[in-house]
Amino acid sequence: MSDGFEVIVVGAGPAGCAAAYSLARAGIEVLLVERAKFAGAKNVTGGVLYGSVLNGLMPEFWREAPVERRVHRHIISLLSEKSSVSIDYNTDGSGSPASAGYTVLRAKFDRWLAQKVEEAGGMVITGSRADDLIMEDGRIAGIVAGGDSIPAKVVIAADGVNSLLASKAGLGVGLSPGNVNQGVKEIISLPRQTIEDRFNVGADGGAAIHYLGFCTRGVHGGGFLYTNQESLSLGVVVQLRALIENRLRGVELLASFKEHPAVRELVKGGTTVEYSAHLVPAGGLRMVPRLFTDGMLVAGDAAALVLATGRALEGLNFALASGIAAAETVKLARDKGDFSRTGLSQYARLLGESFVLQDLSHFQRAPQFLDNPRLYSTYPDLACGLAGKVFEVDGQPKMTAWELAKAEMKGKVSLWQLVRDAMAARKTI
Numbered sequence: 001m002s003d004g005f006e007v008i009v010v011g012a013g014p015a016g017c018a019a020a021y022s023l024a025r026a027g028i029e030v031l032l033v034e035r036a037k038f039a040g041a042k043n044v045t046g047g048v049l050y051g052s053v054l055n056g057l058m059p060e061f062w063r064e065a066p067v068e069r070r071v072h073r074h075i076i077s078l079l080s081e082k083s084s085v086s087i088d089y090n091t092d093g094s095g096s097p098a099s100a101g102y103t104v105l106r107a108k109f110d111r112w113l114a115q116k117v118e119e120a121g122g123m124v125i126t127g128s129r130a131d132d133l134i135m136e137d138g139r140i141a142g143i144v145a146g147g148d149s150i151p152a153k154v155v156i157a158a159d160g161v162n163s164l165l166a167s168k169a170g171l172g173v174g175l176s177p178g179n180v181n182q183g184v185k186e187i188i189s190l191p192r193q194t195i196e197d198r199f200n201v202g203a204d205g206g207a208a209i210h211y212l213g214f215c216t217r218g219v220h221g222g223g224f225l226y227t228n229q230e231s232l233s234l235g236v237v238v239q240l241r242a243l244i245e246n247r248l249r250g251v252e253l254l255a256s257f258k259e260h261p262a263v264r265e266l267v268k269g270g271t272t273v274e275y276s277a278h279l280v281p282a283g284g285l286r287m288v289p290r291l292f293t294d295g296m297l298v299a300g301d302a303a304a305l306v307l308a309t310g311r312a313l314e315g316l317n318f319a320l321a322s323g324i325a326a327a328e329t330v331k332l333a334r335d336k337g338d339f340s341r342t343g344l345s346q347y348a349r350l351l352g353e354s355f356v357l358q359d360l361s362h363f364q365r366a367p368q369f370l371d372n373p374r375l376y377s378t379y380p381d382l383a384c385g386l387a388g389k390v391f392e393v394d395g396q397p398k399m400t401a402w403e404l405a406k407a408e409m410k411g412k413v414s415l416w417q418l419v420r421d422a423m424a425a426r427k428t429i
């Protein structure tokens with residue numbers, strides 16, 4: 001058994017790196033353990049990172065961090081089988097860089113974060129999986145990794161969705177096909193200039209497109225396309241239950257999404273350089289487990305701290321913020337010399353005061369709302385059908401937009417259902 005550390009953080013994703021960095025910077029002896037060959041090697045995100053939380057931890061991080069492009073074009077696109085209707089929000093990119101969205105590639109980004117932990121004085125070990133927890137007098141007192149027992153006063157489990165350590169500590173989230181989504185993603189290489197021309201963005205400017213509808217063949221989920229410096233991130237995120245019940249596979253959905261007319265021309269000529277799949281917690285507040293026990297705190301996806309509202313899938317900021325809150329909790333507990341569950345209970349308070357639990361609470365009806373099948377087939381089809389009629393001039397007397405809408409809705413959705421869905425949307429997205 002080694003001499004041990006004050007704190008062990010397991011998992012060098014954003015949650016673990018943020019926790020370890022905060023602790024190291026405060027002069028606390030911390031070990032960050034990561035199972036992959038290097039931090040980020042196997043991690044998956046769409047991914048857009050909104051800068052505010054990281055900027056709080058590392059001011060003006062964008063000057064140094066390996067971010068790809070600053071997103072100033074946001075598009076929401078509804079897809080039917082052959083057409084699309086989009087809302088395109090474009091700005092000149094002159095807003096505050098601190099709160100902007102940045103596209104990131106995790107293999108570069110997480111590696112950089114782990115490097116910052118080392119620079120701050122933390123120890124980082126990669127290629128080492130935490131397999132178990134050390135229990136002493138009923139409390140967690142360290143981890144077992146690579147056959148070695150490493151004691152610590154407190155462990156922060158930031159080992160992602162399906163956290164082994166949280167389960168072992170009785171803090172697991174209870175994944176089920178209805179509360180978890182599967183993300184499948186390709187990175188498609190394209191020349192920088194081609195990306196800037198196709199997406200109408202300037203140097204270092206970026207676009208983020210979110211799709212709903214035929215990208216998932218009309219089942220619970222969505223698609224995304226983000227611009228990186230010299231590649232695109234294209235993917236689908238689909239509820240696991242919807243995949244099982246409809247006998248669909250994420251890889252097949254992604255392949256057909258890539259062929260959709262709204263996407264085909266954007267990815268044309270690109271070469272797939274990376275393919276990955278990952279689960280994302282999607283059960284909202286109800287899925288969040290107890291967040292701490294004697295000698296241990298859980299952060300990020302390991303505690304299901306992800307916001308999925310249909311308007312956004314935001315996990316990176318929730319991971320960073322919960323990692324920072326876990327570190328702050330450890331500092332408070334250390335001052336009192338109390339790492340029992342009482343000493344660590346400040347974690348719930350800190351998360352409750354931040355957007356993390358406030359957003360999950362405010363949008364707690366979102367998972368139920370997102371289970372409405374009309375969102376993924378009826379409404380995208382309606383929007384595309386209506387747009388088709390509006391832009392059709394066939395030599396016949398014309399109808400008003402409302403008459404066209406009523407005709408399009410006939411047999412697909414009643415006005416009553418539409419109003420009820422709009423009322424539900426009002427409270428959830």
Ligand SMILES: Cc1cc2nc3c(=O)[nH]c(=O)nc-3n(C[C@H](O)[C@H](O)[C@H](O)COP(=O)(O)OP(=O)(O)OC[C@H]3O[C@@H](n4cnc5c(N)ncnc54)[C@H](O)[C@@H]3O)c2cc1C
Pocket residue numbers: 010011012013014015016033034035036039040042043044045046047048049128129130131158159160161164182183184185235236237277278279280299300301302306313314315316317319
């Ligand atoms: C397809 C997809 C698209 C997404 N898009 C976005 C997006 O655009 N924006 C956004 O904000 N969020 C997005 N998310 C969600 C976001 O990626 C996650 O919420 C976020 O990565 C969670 O960070 P984390 O640090 O908690 O966990 P992770 O990033 O999963 O990191 C966990 C780390 O722990 C390591 N680990 C696991 N087990 C062990 C062990 N036993 N021992 C040692 N190390 C271990 C892993 O290797 C990993 O490095 C997306 C997710 C997916 C799957």
